[in-house]
Amino acid sequence: MSETRIALLTGITGQDGSYLTRLLLEKGYIVHGIMRRASTFNTDRLDEIYTDPHESGARLLLHYGDLTDATGLRRILQKTRPQEIYNLGAQSHVRVSFEQPEYTADTVATGTLRLLEAVRDYCDLTGNQVRFYQAGSSEMFGASPPPQNEKTPFYPRSPYAVSKTAAHWYAVNYREAYGLFVSNGILFNHESPLRGETFVTRKITRAIGRIVNGLQKKLYLGNLDARRDWGFAGDYVEAMWLMLQQDEPDDYVVATGEAHSVREFLEAAFGHVNLDWKDFVEHDPRYLRPTEVDFLLGDASKAREKLGWKPRVGFRELVRMMVEADLELAERERVLAEAGHRIAFRGAATR
Ligand code: NAP
Numbered sequence: 001m002s003e004t005r006i007a008l009l010t011g012i013t014g015q016d017g018s019y020l021t022r023l024l025l026e027k028g029y030i031v032h033g034i035m036r037r038a039s040t041f042n043t044d045r046l047d048e049i050y051t052d053p054h055e056s057g058a059r060l061l062l063h064y065g066d067l068t069d070a071t072g073l074r075r076i077l078q079k080t081r082p083q084e085i086y087n088l089g090a091q092s093h094v095r096v097s098f099e100q101p102e103y104t105a106d107t108v109a110t111g112t113l114r115l116l117e118a119v120r121d122y123c124d125l126t127g128n129q130v131r132f133y134q135a136g137s138s139e140m141f142g143a144s145p146p147p148q149n150e151k152t153p154f155y156p157r158s159p160y161a162v163s164k165t166a167a168h169w170y171a172v173n174y175r176e177a178y179g180l181f182v183s184n185g186i187l188f189n190h191e192s193p194l195r196g197e198t199f200v201t202r203k204i205t206r207a208i209g210r211i212v213n214g215l216q217k218k219l220y221l222g223n224l225d226a227r228r229d230w231g232f233a234g235d236y237v238e239a240m241w242l243m244l245q246q247d248e249p250d251d252y253v254v255a256t257g258e259a260h261s262v263r264e265f266l267e268a269a270f271g272h273v274n275l276d277w278k279d280f281v282e283h284d285p286r287y288l289r290p291t292e293v294d295f296l297l298g299d300a301s302k303a304r305e306k307l308g309w310k311p312r313v314g315f316r317e318l319v320r321m322m323v324e325a326d327l328e329l330a331e332r333e334r335v336l337a338e339a340g341h342r343i344a345f346r347g348a349a350t351r
């Protein structure tokens, strides 16, 4: 009989945390997640899969913690005794990282270091082996011309990207210095109906749902020329898991190999509901970045060859999936609005 595997995730309440948790539960894992304490509930993305821990057989267990709090991380590690750790927690918004550079470095770079230090000591003290996935980003390539692969030099263009680059090298160093099983995923942009509403794809599809339902008139955006290699988050979490099932740790680019501009995303998404995006989109310089990343296009040949990974969902399907989900969501909001409930417009808080 095979032993039940135990995974520990930071960033479990985020987009990827939610998809990865579903995948791991399907595979029979016990999943422990670290969540931040907030004054409001922040587990919306997990609600569908969460069961009361008082019930026997609950396999998703949440713990309060923060990547800025080393003691707490160590305590959770000792308590949960995972075989696999997925470090997904981060202040993950590039534009916000220019406004909160120190905090971004603290969670993304030093947060990773804190967790690696905790793992190093835990392995030393217990003799247990832990496999560690580090959520790296194509943002680390920044200004390096496309296509980007594992050999492309990093040229980060934001405090977020600099912090992710530091975290990447911490991870490599802990692998080489202490023999820890640490793998870096270098993931290109991946989206879904669970994507945070301040990232450009979801900001657009959310706006479309609200425009179609008469709840919003305009959509304010920044640079429409940037090109990204957009994939589906559900596909990308499989690559994370595969990285930790290999005989040896390594670093892998995960991408679709197809890039589109923000303008093309607008055309496809508004086109899906037969609207012309130019009638609704206005420019707002607040959404520009002091230094932009113009063109990300990944070459994921290594992941394909070594992990047997390839994306299932293409660009058109991704756009359709997100627009359809946000049409449904906005329709529910409209019904509530018509019943007299106040529906908050969150546009002011977006970046
Ligand atoms: P996300 O939706 O923004 O989720 C980030 C998660 O990190 C949330 O659970 C958040 O908690 C948590 N977090 C933030 N600050 C924290 C702190 N100080 N301590 C502990 N947890 C903290 O991001 P995602 O899209 O799922 O991405 C997952 C990871 O992959 C991130 O590290 C991101 O930088 C990286 N990445 C993402 C992409 C992409 O395209 N999605 C591509 C490459 C790399 P709250 O819910 O409380 O905010």
Ligand code: GDD
Pocket (backbone or CB within 6 Å): 092, 093, 094, 095, 136, 137, 138, 139, 187, 188, 189, 190, 198, 199, 200, 201, 203, 220, 221, 222, 223, 224, 226, 227, 228, 262, 287, 288, 289, 292, 293, 296, 351
């Ligand atoms: N967020 C946002 N809001 N982006 C806008 C807007 C806007 O109003 N208008 C134009 N953009 C442009 C940005 O300037 C950027 O070039 C592009 O749209 C994508 O922006 P985001 O969706 O915010 O994603 P990102 O590429 O900066 O970062 C995401 O992907 C990285 C992987 O490459 C995040 O998920 C990062 O955490 C991740 O590492």
